[in-house]
Amino acid sequence: MPRYEHRPFDCRPAPELSGAAPGRYSVVIVGAGPVGLALAIDLALHGVTSVVLDDNNVVSVGSRAICWAKRTLEIFDRLGVGATMAKKGVTWQVGRLYHRDEEIWSFDLLPEPGHRMPAFVNLQQYHVEAMLVERAQQFPELIDLRFKSKVTAVDQLKDGARVTVETPDGGYPMETDWLVACDGARSFVRGALGLEFSGQTFEEKFLICDIEMEDSPFGxxxxxxxxxxxxxxxxxxxxxxxxxxxxxxxxxxxxxxxxDVEFEKREENVLPRIRRIVGDRPFSIDWMSIYRFTCARLERFVRGRVIFCGDSAHVVSPFGARGGNGGIQDADNLGWKLAAVIKGEAPAGPIESYNDERVHASDENIGHSTRATNFMTPKSPVETMFRDEVLHLARDHAFARKLINSGRLSLPCALAGSSLVTPNPDAPLQPGSAAPDAPIRSADGEGWLLHRLGGEFMVLSVGPAPDLADCGVPHLVVAPGSGFEDPTGLVATRYGTGWTYLVRPDQHVAAAFDRPDAATVRVALSRARGQSAEERVA
Incomplete structure (x- = not known):
């Protein structure tokens, strides 16, 4: 019997079922999984309303995505659930790889100090969804959660989209300026628009099994x-x-x-396999499934006023923790851009940049995932020999460890080359990178740099502050006497003393300057907001 108790969420009849005229909404999000909920919360933090539709009224069954990377945890922290996740989850940073029964290599994912979030936290998806629903319910005027609301039809409009929704109380249509599909790998929205994935399906089958066991195999x-x-x-x-x-x-x-799938998932066949791994320790099966996987994506993630996010846009193998993490980073990339367009703060350019930046990130993730899968499942004697030789060399040689793709885990994608990023090859922290965290000290006591960045455009200066009073965005200075100090020196180490950065609402660096003035920052800001070269102001 599953350990987690699934409690149904309240389902209220939609206003359209009470005689109200069909609604027109700013944003409709299909799917109340981690990606859809994260996007709704991000929009709410920008003051933008959304309706979230989901055909179920409980969190997901089975642990599903469990491994959340540091960058994703930093996003969740900005959304208000990161600390709760880190407290509940199992923190780990050491990985061990074995060939046959011999350990060949161990790695530490977070050897440096000065980060609020750990390298990885293991936390079942159902816990994450429950935390996100609770957080979303703190915005009752901005987030309309509609459970047991199944989308059964999608029509694209010139200025939006129309969906038909079926509920236990009846069906109704609704229109939206922007429809965001966060409805997973079997996306109904994607199918309704006749869109298909392009990529590679792997024939290898895997048994995924959650067991409950009090006696730890880690000692x-x-x-x-x-x-x-x-x-x-x-x-x-x-x-x-x-x-x-x-x-x-x-x-x-x-x-x-x-x-044989039917044979392999029988409990009498699964139990001996598990016992050979964990020994004589008592355990019980909590959940299991057998799967094959695909590494593929849509050609485009933006189709008019319909946007695809998470597994509805791209899928990867589960090895490397790139699926759930990539989806949350999609939402992080999209939220501020969609809010800016809806609020009239930016042209439509940022929405197209979402497509460009996240297609690039998806290709990077798919490349890593495909190589990891091919390394795990060699298809010929030559590939098997190559893998075995790499594993043999990895015992003593660092260069070979970089070739072990199964040990390569999710990292944030750098956005260098994006149309929104102003390049500077001399900068200690390259534009397009996710801004790293570090301890800071203020009159309020000890804190973290990323708690001061994100949610809006910010300028960050490390060391002597240039005069940027007219740059158009808040200016944070980390230097002695500024109100924010660098007690460990890690801000200076990671950003460089004397450098100034323009940081986007999603905590990515948009531009870097060694001798900035307000006019230069405003030009980079206009670019980061998606304005064309002709529209940028000096």
Whole structure:
């Protein structure tokens, strides 16, 4: 029996079912998973209303996405749930890789100090969704959560979209200026518009299993990620082991492309496999599934006034924790841009830049994911020999460890080359990068730099402050006597003393300056807001 108790959310009849005229809304979001909820919360923080439609009234069944990377946790922190997630989740940063039964390499994902968020937190998707729903309910005037509301038709309009919604109380139409599809890999919206993924489907099958087990296989030490290539206890296939909260452990077992799905998912066949991994410790199965996966994406993520976000736009293999993390980073990229267009603060350019930036990020994730999968599942004797030699060399040689794709985990995509970014190759922190965190001190006490950045455009200066009174956005100075100090020196180390940065609402660096003036910053700001070269003001 599953450990998590699924409690239904309240479902209220839509106003359209009470005789009201069909509504016209600024934003309608299809899907109340992590991506859709994160986007709704981000829009609410910008004062933009949204309606969230979901065909269910409980959080997801099964742990699904569990591994949340530091950059994603920083986004969740800006949205108001990061600390709750970090407290509930299992923090880990050490990964161990084995070939057969010998450990060949261990890595530490966060060897440097001075970050509020850990390298990774393991937390089941159902916990994340519950936290996000609770946070969304704190914006009753801005977020209209409609559960048991299934979208059954989608029509594109010149200035928006129309959807038909079916509920237990009846159906109704609604129109929206912007429709955002966050409805997952089997997206109804994507299918309704006749759009298809392009990419590669892998024939290998994997058994994913959550077990409840009080006696930790890690002993008294901290939780770790363990990955085995060809272990003796699993017929030469690969195995992945993670710890989750509530004494739940995730195990992924490669079954091979010819595995019989019905046979493999029988409990009497699953239990012996698990026992060979965890030994004689008592355990019970909490949830399991068998899957194949695809690395693919839509050609475009923006289709008129319909926008695709998360798995509705792109899918990857689960190895490397790039699916859920990539989806949240989609929402982070889209939220401020959509809000700016709706509020009349920017032209339509930022919406197109969402397509460009996140297609680029998706291609990067798909590339890493495809290489990881091919490394795990070699298709020929030559590929097998290459993998085995890389694993052998990785015991003693650092260069070979970079070739072990299964050990390569989600990192934020850099946006260098984006039309919104002003390049500066001399900057210590390159434009397009996600702004790194660091401790700061103010009159309020010890704090974190990223708590002062994000949500709006900001200028950050480290060290002596240039006169930027007319630059058009708030100016944060970290320097002695400025009100914000650098007690550990990590701000100066990560950003460079004497440098000034324009930081976007999604905490990415839009521009970097060593000798800025207000006019130069305003030009970079206009570019970061999506204005054309002709529209930018000096």
């Amino acid at each position: 008294a030490g901290p939780a770790e990620r363990r990955f085995w290539f060809e272990p003796s206890f699993h017929d030469g296939q690969s195995v992945l082991l993670h710890k989750q909260p509530d004494n739940i452990y995730r195990i992924d077992l490669q079954l091979g492309r010819d595995a």
